[in-house]
Amino acid sequence: MQNQKMITILGPTASGKTSVAAALALRTGGEIISADSRQVYRRMDIGTGKDLADYTIGDVHIPYHLIDIADPGTKYNLFQYQQDFHTAYNDIRSRGKLPILCGGTGLYIEAVLGGYSLSPVPQNxxxxxxxxxxxxxxxxxxxxxxxxxxxxxxxxxxxxxxxxxxxxxxxxxxxxxxHPTPERQMPPVDSLVIGINIDRELRREKITRRLKARLEEGMCDEIRSLIDGGVNPDDLIYYGLEYKFVTEYVVGKTSYEEMFRQLEIAIHQFAKRQMTWFRGMERRGYTIHWIDAAQSMDEKVESIMSLMNE
CATH class of the missing domain: 1.10.720 (Transcription Termination Factor Rho, Rna-binding Domain; Chain A, Domain 1)
Structure with a gap:
């Protein structure tokens, strides 16, 4: 286990990957690096699904990185993420801890694992x-x-x-x-990659249940407060499905029922596209060890620990 450089835990939305990463971090003394393109934004908690409670197990707080590092209204990008990832990764490794990369943004994960050669791109x-x-x-x-x-x-x-x-x-x-970029500006990162495989029907149930819960928790009020704080409603659409559809409801373009129906469909489609990306990663040469989301948390952690010790 001491030889492991990093563990990556990926999966579609609602697969429970964050709680698996937190349980693994508790077991190994590891620290989590988020691989989510939207959870970088402050004050955008419910709509981005941060589920910060997942990072506390009993009375233990699991350290996490790259969440709440950018202001709402700004456009955080892949190039910035790559830089910030390596800062966090090197910091965790320098302290002798295990970095656990966790998220569902396939592009961010693959850019880190593969060492994509990127450069900052100005607006045209x-x-x-x-x-x-x-x-x-x-x-x-x-x-x-x-x-x-x-x-x-x-x-x-x-x-x-x-x-x-x-x-x-x-x-x-x-x-x-x-402007062709130089070859490989960032080194690829060696990682054991774990995928959380959730049955399609169970995933659909969890997505619907989670969407209802997030709306009840105040997702509409969160978006109203962002608009009241000066974020342009048109800009909020940039931040993904929840912000697109709920903003349209908040500004009076759609009814609550229509917003819920459209958003639910869109999230189901998004989860399918996430799985398509992960399958594509396998075709591009990445080995993903899939474990069943329906297993108990202890079983999932044991499965990962066994793979780490191989």
Whole structure:
């Protein structure tokens, strides 16, 4: 176990991966590095599903990193994440602790494990203006074409689920086409990769139950407070499905029932796309050891410990 450099725990939304990571951290004295593109934002707790209570087991607080590190309204990106990941990873390793990478943002996970060569990409206002008014389908087609030109594995459908995100992805691919980056600016990270495999019907049940709970916990009020605090409602749509649909309800564009129905469908589709990404990682050469979400927590932790000791 002492030779393990890092454990990665991935899985679709509602698979219970955070509680597994926390239980493993408790057992090993490890620390968790979040691999979630939205949980980096402060004051965006319910809508991003931080579930911070999962990091406390009994009276033990599990240390976590890369949560609540960016202001709402700002655009945190993959390049920044890669830098911040290595800072946290090196800090944890320097203290003799086990880093446990945990999340569902496949692009962030793969960028870290594979050592993607990235650079900060400035906004291209002229390009943005030329793309304004295009549908998500049109933008997706443009992105596919650019990716083929670049030989790029970035920006799969999981992470490009709104027109704004698609425009940003096109901006990045266009920049990379015009400004080739040096080979491998970041080293790949050796990791044992664990996947939490949840039955599709159980996943659907958990997604619906969790969505109801988050709305009851005050997700609408959270979004109202962000808007009252100066975040533009149009900008909130950038931050993923919950913010897109609940913001539309909060500003009066849709009814509560319609918001719930559309958001529930969208989250189910998102979970399917996450699994598509993880299966794609396997095709790209990553070994993912899948364990059953229906097992007891003790069984899941024991399964991971056995793999660590092989």
């Amino acid at each position: 206002q002229k390009l943005r203006e030329s793309l304004e008014g295009k549908s998500l389908d049109q933008l997706t087609q443009m992105l596919v074409h650019l990716k083929q030109k670049n030989g790029s594995k970035m920006h799969n459908r999981t992470d490009v689920d709104t027109a704004q995100r698609a425009i940003r992805a096109i901006e990045i691919e266009t920049y990379n086409l015009e």
